[in-house]
Amino acid sequence: MCTTPHPDARDAAERFLATNPGDPATYQRVAALEDDAVAMLGELAGLGDPTGYVASGGTEANIQAVRIARERADSPRPNVVVPESGHFSFQKAADVLEVELRLVPTDDDHRVDLEAVRASVDTDTALIVGVAGTTEYGRVDPIPELGRIADSVGALLHVDAAWGGFVLPFTDHEWHFGHAAVDTMAIDPHKMGQAAVPAGGLLARSDELLDELAVDTPYLESTAQATLTGTRSGAGVASAVAAMEALWPDGYREQYVRSQHNAEWLADALEKRGYEVVNPTLPLVAATVPRATFDALRAKGWRISRTATGELRVVCMPHVTREMLASFVGELDRLEVRASVPVASDD
Amino acid sequence: MCTTPHPDARDAAERFLATNPGDPATYQRVAALEDDAVAMLGELAGLGDPTGYVASGGTEANIQAVRIARERADSPRPNVVVPESGHFSFQKAADVLEVELRLVPTDDDHRVDLEAVRASVDTDTALIVGVAGTTEYGRVDPIPELGRIADSVGALLHVDAAWGGFVLPFTDHEWHFGHAAVDTMAIDPHKMGQAAVPAGGLLARSDELLDELAVDTPYLESTAQATLTGTRSGAGVASAVAAMEALWPDGYREQYVRSQHNAEWLADALEKRGYEVVNPTLPLVAATVPRATFDALRAKGWRISRTATGELRVVCMPHVTREMLASFVGELDRLEVRASVPVASDD
Structure with a gap:
């Protein structure tokens, strides 16, 4: 935060x-x-x-x-x-x-x-x-x-x-x-x-x-x-x-509107992909994402965290832009595709 | 400090x-x-x-x-x-x-x-x-x-x-x-x-x-x-x-020596002027200075403080130089001279 x-x-x-x-x-x-x-x-x-x-x-x-x-x-x-x-x-x-x-x-x-x-x-x-x-x-x-x-x-x-x-x-x-x-x-x-x-x-x-x-x-x-x-x-x-x-007040208002729209955009994008999403009434999105995916995202440097029950949690702070979120969702898509393809192995 | x-x-x-x-x-x-x-x-x-x-x-x-x-x-x-x-x-x-x-x-x-x-x-x-x-x-x-x-x-x-x-x-x-x-x-x-x-x-x-x-x-x-x-x-x-x-360690050692010498110089200067001084074993000088003088020094912008018993307290931190202390003692001398001369007044 x-x-x-x-x-x-x-x-x-x-x-x-x-x-x-x-x-x-x-x-x-x-x-x-x-x-x-x-x-x-x-x-x-x-x-x-x-x-x-x-x-x-x-x-x-x-x-x-x-x-x-x-x-x-x-x-x-x-x-x-x-x-x-x-x-x-x-x-x-x-x-x-x-x-x-x-x-x-x-x-x-x-x-x-x-x-x-x-x-x-x-x-x-x-x-x-x-x-x-x-x-x-x-x-x-x-x-x-x-x-x-x-x-x-x-x-x-x-x-x-x-x-x-x-x-x-x-x-x-x-x-x-x-x-x-x-x-x-x-x-x-x-x-x-x-x-x-x-x-x-x-x-x-x-x-x-x-x-x-x-x-x-x-x-x-x-x-x-x-x-x-x-x-x-x-x-x-x-x-x-x-x-x-x-x-105060105009800059904060504009930031709130931007952050809130970003949160709603992200919630929508996650919902469309079939994740269970908690509706963002303020600029903060929680969604049920597999733990392995979460860990992979963190390993790639995304500063995300989890709720106590393990949901992915994305806080749309002022530095978080729409481009960042789009790139995040792209990464998520790539990881999930990879996760759904069985890995060929010699073991 | x-x-x-x-x-x-x-x-x-x-x-x-x-x-x-x-x-x-x-x-x-x-x-x-x-x-x-x-x-x-x-x-x-x-x-x-x-x-x-x-x-x-x-x-x-x-x-x-x-x-x-x-x-x-x-x-x-x-x-x-x-x-x-x-x-x-x-x-x-x-x-x-x-x-x-x-x-x-x-x-x-x-x-x-x-x-x-x-x-x-x-x-x-x-x-x-x-x-x-x-x-x-x-x-x-x-x-x-x-x-x-x-x-x-x-x-x-x-x-x-x-x-x-x-x-x-x-x-x-x-x-x-x-x-x-x-x-x-x-x-x-x-x-x-x-x-x-x-x-x-x-x-x-x-x-x-x-x-x-x-x-x-x-x-x-x-x-x-x-x-x-x-x-x-x-x-x-x-x-x-x-x-x-x-x-660490040379820069701190040099600073300690400078600060300690400054404290000893100030203690000496105050003692010579007849103030009761607590011997500085570390770079910190306490001396008994009249309250009015202390207040006048603070009013002139000197960042000094007092002990619980009211002594002047000067901490020889790294930014405190010998020139600063000499200027401080000069100010003290001027204030004390003024205090000892009866002020002509119309009242």
Whole structure:
């Protein structure tokens, strides 16, 4: 889910390579840029007066969201309810933070099963997670309903829009702070936002939530630090701002349309060849392809991956062009023809 | 404690800006570079057959060391014994990981008080931390003795050499895996190692220790991930290797000698002016300067900071030249003269 950074983002990253937003009183220019980044992420995510920071990526943002919820929980044994379609960083968060992870199944369309969520929550539930653009199938969970369930048990609601956040503004999905009672969100400029790594994003509805993360910082001329890491990359922050300034909203809209059409083209091409395809509601295609074919494609250098159940997974990131996909399908055809012809052998 | 990256490190960072060592099966070239980085860090730190990874920085490495110790502890309420001179990331680690932090005082030379360490440990102690190059005074704790105390209670020993690790090989200090029974170490290429941020380092004595951090990774073509973050910066990894290839060992030795002489020159200049100075055993000078003078220096753009007790702190990083320090002392003289002359006023 990484991509080539936008040229402006790359330039900015190179200019700010030797700065550290982890020490904002010393690196004031990059600290001001981080405020800009958070403001722009808030605009994308329907959050006026946003608070948050540029994280190392979605994993850090997800861990921090779970941490905020753990700190606010009354329970000595808090649990976190996460769809099975949630990113493995929630497993990492549960390990690191020692909270109970309750994985909830998804329905036939790969969205979280709301009845199962209702059955999983209790008074020890600190957080419900909804995914807005799942890693495997690009699905958006029913965020407003999850918010209502969270409210019913006094839990927080976190939305993982790490991948989806930069395409969802151009769709009809309900996914953000303006649509539902979301408390925190992961939204990564370095994925669909075309910033350079590391530029993840953590947003919170209020300072009060973010303050749960604060640790005092002696010998820095700032007084507290909410990030999970210490020294951070100014390159990530500057490149996030540069990418958003260059692309929000028109450039991102055009990219979304291109990527979505590419995904639909690929899904169609695979379906025509008899593969079982998961309909791409966002620019991400999953299809049932034999394992040997998958391995052969990777061996030929295609940067593809698999879902947990073994389907081929193609993410139509900005650097992925129609020509690339056509060449990919051509390769697939050649491999499949070869696979169906018995190999002559001396053995 | 950040500095200008070495030109080779900057070039490498720019070339690898769009790669992700968090997905090693896909980004194989940067994954191979990470193996090189760990091997070279092991060479610096006296550890044959090292295991570890390029972290986002010292904070992540310190958190992960505490996490390894927590996972291995038999106790349900593990504690971690850390010198008061330890970096605030240990406070962050304790908050995140919910372990008890036992801060131990330092002696008159700002090194950890061994009697106090002995009095603090018990059978619930999971980890003892020694600092090899403290953030405030550049002191090296008695690492071999700390190792013996750790052994006596079945605790692990972590050395925080995040800043010191790239200068200590050229000194007589005992600080590394070859000198003592060290289990884990933080050693940051992006500080004295002159790599680009983010390039921290976590080393461990064995795979078994690092495996405590592993989380399964579905939909990546690698099977487990030990890092705290997910997607990571290939720029940091590539630039760490480039810096170490360019500078280890002669370039680092020359830099250490330059930096150390600079620190001694500055300490001497400050002492001559009547300030109370902490003798710089590594390239870091602390001195008692009036708060108003400190604030005036920062207002003029000097990137200085203070110790917890308010002393001026000047870190002689590679970009800090003798000319810079002479200009700094000149500025200090002008400010102090001004401060000692009563200002004529109409009030």
